[in-house]
Amino acid sequence: MSLLKIEGLRVFFRSGDRIVKANNSINLEVTDNEIIGIIGETGCGKSILGRAIMTLLSDNTEVSGKIIYKDKDLLTLPENKLRDIRGKNIGIILQNPAAALNPVLSIGNQISEVFRYHEKMSKQEAKIKTAGILEMVGIDPDRAGEYPHQFSGGMKQRAMIAMGMALSPEILIADEPTKGLDPETKDIIVTLLQDLVRNRNMSMILITHDLDVAEKMCDRIAVMYAGEIIELASAQDILAEPGHPYTQVLLSSLPKKGLRSISGESPSLSSPPSGCRFHPRCEYAMDICKQDHPDMFFTDIGTEVRCFLYNGGQDQP
Known part of the structure; x- marks a missing residue:
């Protein structure tokens, strides 16, 4: 489906x-x-x-x-x-958790916001749910009060996963x-x-x-x-x-x-080649590839x- x-x-x-x-x-x-x-x-x-x-x-x-x-x-x-x-x-785990996480809010508060906004939970209810989601991704719930700079790169990524998965999006x-x-x-x-x-x-x-x-x-x-x-x-x-x-x-x-290695360089997205966009780097390129843009076959x-x-x-x- x-x-x-x-x-x-x-x-x-x-x-x-x-x-x-x-x-x-x-x-x-x-x-x-x-x-x-x-x-x-x-x-x-x-x-x-x-x-x-x-x-x-x-x-x-x-x-x-x-x-x-x-x-x-x-x-x-x-x-x-x-x-x-x-x-x-629809949830998202953004690229670069160090930049995506708010440095002045604790990890727990940032996850709690998801529950408070979408589920209209009280602070206490959101805190309990946050503890559960942290545990699910392998973070000790006792660290909920810590800030992003106190987490390693891998732990920041776990926190981003927790935020993205908090409400079990489809x-x-x-x-x-x-x-x-x-x-x-x-x-x-x-x-x-x-x-x-x-x-x-x-x-x-x-x-x-x-x-x-x-x-x-x-x-x-x-x-x-x-x-x-x-x-x-x-x-x-x-x-x-x-x-x-x-x-x-x-x-x-x-x-x-x-x-x-792949020969050549990726084309500019502001001035892509005519025809097939890969033809300048392709060993199989034919005349039609330089002139016409291919559909999916x-x-x-x-x-x-x-x-x-x-x-x-x-x-x-």
């Missing part, structure tokens, strides 16, 4: 005298009890997509398309309705939840997140550039490049038989697959790939 459906999403914003096309014609569906990964290089528009779903974008942003949650287009709802959905129905957006963590702490956070999401029958959108994390956690993976989704399939299919030339070289950059194994190598008269999705 579909929980969230994104149709033709475009997110453009002005930076100086440039128009940055951060997300371009994004189509994506999140189903019940699914962990879907959004992977790609830094700057490809992954985090903007997460913030667009939460409608947490700056005033200079132009957004079009649809983000449908339970038959409601989030892009058309008034702010008071959106505030009711944020946190309660969908959790986790934006680079393991960024900056040492390998041991990263593994702990991955296991914790995966166990909590599965045990609570939630769905999660995992935004990451860490392919190892995506491999461990995700049911499906959407690969982004230069503001677009260029491949979409089950995690098993993408990792075993990547279709798009970009996905192939991205996966080959993993240490266990040869640590192959089905491969022989049923994955969706934005590449003319898979056109061959196949029907487009």
Whole structure:
């Protein structure tokens, strides 16, 4: 069953005298009890997509398309309705907990606010619920009165998970939840997140550039490049038989697959190349790739790939 459906999403914003096309014609569906990964290089528009779903974008942003949650287009709802959905129905773990947490409020107070706003709890009731959620993520409830600077990076991330999961939202957006963590702490956070999401029958959108994390956690993976989704399939299919030339070289950059570098640089989102956005870096580029922009095509194994190598008269999705 579909929980969230994104149709033709475009997110453009002005930076100086440039128009940055951060997300371009994004189509994506999140189903019940699914962990879907959004992977790609830094700057490809992954985090903007997460913030667009939460409608947490700056005033200079132009957004079009649809983000449908339970038959409601989030892009058309008034702010008071959106505030009711944020946190309660769709939660988010923001990137960089050191910056996301308020330095002048205790960890306990920041989590308690979630219960007091959405559940209208008293201070005492919220304090009890906060103790329970802290314990759930492996933080001693006695540390609720401490401040962010007293927590390690891993403990800050646990606190962010506690805030995002406090109300058991149907969908959790986790934006680079393991960024900056040492390998041991990263593994702990991955296991914790995966166990909590599965045990609570939630769905999660995992935004990451860490392919190892995506491999461990995700049911499906959407690969982004230069503001677009260029491949979409089950995690098993993408990792075993990547279709798009970009996905192939991205996966080959993993240490266990040869640590192959990707030639060239990611294009500017304000002036992307004509045709296929990956063609300047692609060893398979044809004349059509330089001129025409590819749609998504089905491969022989049923994955969706934005590449003319898979056109061959196949029907487009």
